[in-house]
Amino acid sequence: MAATIIAKLTALHPLPEEDKALLKSVVGAGRLLPASSDVVREGDRSQVVHVIIEGQAYRYKLLPDGRRQIIGYLVPGDFCDLFGFLLKRMDHSIAARTPCRVAHLTEEDILVLQKRPMLARALWWSSLVDGAILREWLVNVGRRTADKRVAHILCELLMRLQVVGHAGPNSFRLSLSQTELADTVGLTTVSVNRAFQRLRQTGLISQTSRDITIPDVSALMDYAEFDATYLHFREPNDTRPDDRSANRDETTARAGPET
Amino acid sequence: MAATIIAKLTALHPLPEEDKALLKSVVGAGRLLPASSDVVREGDRSQVVHVIIEGQAYRYKLLPDGRRQIIGYLVPGDFCDLFGFLLKRMDHSIAARTPCRVAHLTEEDILVLQKRPMLARALWWSSLVDGAILREWLVNVGRRTADKRVAHILCELLMRLQVVGHAGPNSFRLSLSQTELADTVGLTTVSVNRAFQRLRQTGLISQTSRDITIPDVSALMDYAEFDATYLHFREPNDTRPDDRSANRDETTARAGPET
DNA sequence: CGACCCGTTGATTCACGTCAACATTGGTGG
DNA sequence: CCACCAATGTTGACGTGAATCAACGGGTCG
Known part of the structure; x- marks a missing residue:
């Protein structure tokens, strides 16, 4: 908890x-x-x-x-x-x-x-990172084509999920619907759907139902102009609980009888 | 200074x-x-x-x-x-x-x-407001037409300038170039220029060189779907007694609990 | 005077939205 | 187990808003 x-x-x-x-x-x-x-x-x-x-x-x-x-x-x-x-x-x-x-x-x-002091720092840090992500989203929505917007958010999701151990080195389960993605990147669901198709067609991603695999991560990142700096991940060393999708228990929390 | x-x-x-x-x-x-x-x-x-x-x-x-x-x-x-x-x-x-x-x-x-303590509050407050503006910009760029984006940023500028005494009740001097506005709202300068023309044509704004006058402020705000809440002008720490927010579940629960 | 930024314009293109289906999936209850 | 339904994903035809490209005039500055 x-x-x-x-x-x-x-x-x-x-x-x-x-x-x-x-x-x-x-x-x-x-x-x-x-x-x-x-x-x-x-x-x-x-x-x-x-x-x-x-x-x-x-x-x-x-x-x-x-x-x-x-x-x-x-x-x-x-x-x-x-x-x-x-x-x-x-x-x-x-x-x-x-x-x-x-x-x-x-x-x-x-x-x-x-x-x-350390908690205050942690709170500020977390707030700064949120702001950084927001700024990158603004750039994404303001200046990129539909395909790149989608590619970019996929890159972001991959990395953010990796950090918490919910994604493999080049794959993850997309828990967001295309409608949610559309509302994230400022497009319609139709456009998001077609962007996905083009990304699959060009081999930048491959997909089985909600499971996304990225054959060449750096190719996708290049295409999306993705630079992970804005996520402000930690410096080297230390324990990274990455890799392995394991069981996703987050999503299994069901509304209990006790609401 | x-x-x-x-x-x-x-x-x-x-x-x-x-x-x-x-x-x-x-x-x-x-x-x-x-x-x-x-x-x-x-x-x-x-x-x-x-x-x-x-x-x-x-x-x-x-x-x-x-x-x-x-x-x-x-x-x-x-x-x-x-x-x-x-x-x-x-x-x-x-x-x-x-x-x-x-x-x-x-x-x-x-x-x-x-x-x-009071300074810490002030710093957080200022950071929160910056974040709120950023979110509204994302909405603006992600979901509004060119004309509304421009109208919206004009409303924001009017209000922000008013607060520091740099604008009249319905007019202000626009110090930003159309290029800067374009880069703010995710458009090209050509589109911003044409948006301005349409706003002038419909009488929502009038303009002499860089001086913007808004004949009917609330008309422009309505058009732009501008809601100043996000600028958080009102007293921030107004500790008034209020009902304790008991359960919000009643208002939000959707699935019929008739089991 | 030329260089440059700024605002403006017209012609054209095309990316994305809109509309309207239809397919697929998964969950639910009969 | 199936019939049903809602949410999700997909498709095609079509319209349009904004980008693009290319130019031009006015103002300012060195």
């Missing part, structure tokens, strides 16, 4: 044991939310800070005509609205795309965490 | 006098950079934190073919790379679009500021 959030924050910022303990004590068990429900909704007055403990979610905004733009992915360990209590209200929503367990922290909790 | 940065951070977050003094002492005079030079460049190893004291700048990324995407505007008081020392290297560049005076702070400076 709380181990995942620590894993995330510890990933590139080893924390003292006491900080880990503090985190654990503050996070608690969390509450379970069903898939497709909103964790946080645009306009909410935020006095509570939400943390994803289990499951996957995404940030999004809706347009008046119902179209949607996804503006970020959340995985266990991510804060939905870190320091959100500094703002009057949420400017976007967050939806659970799988059943999610989410913890509710108070402003005081955050301020306590904030007092620990 | 250093007054501007304090103005920015104080804008929605009043600071104790001692914090202001601390800020002043830490910021110093800064150095002058010519227009069109880079304040910080992609790939830089960031050991120093840069703050804009005077002038205007923008964040941007270049694509291999030389095209550019602007990913943020900086005004006096903005940090170029707050806590950048937590990352290995800059993932984007920052260019001065006017001559800029920029201060160089050290990691220690930031950590000292960070220790002051």
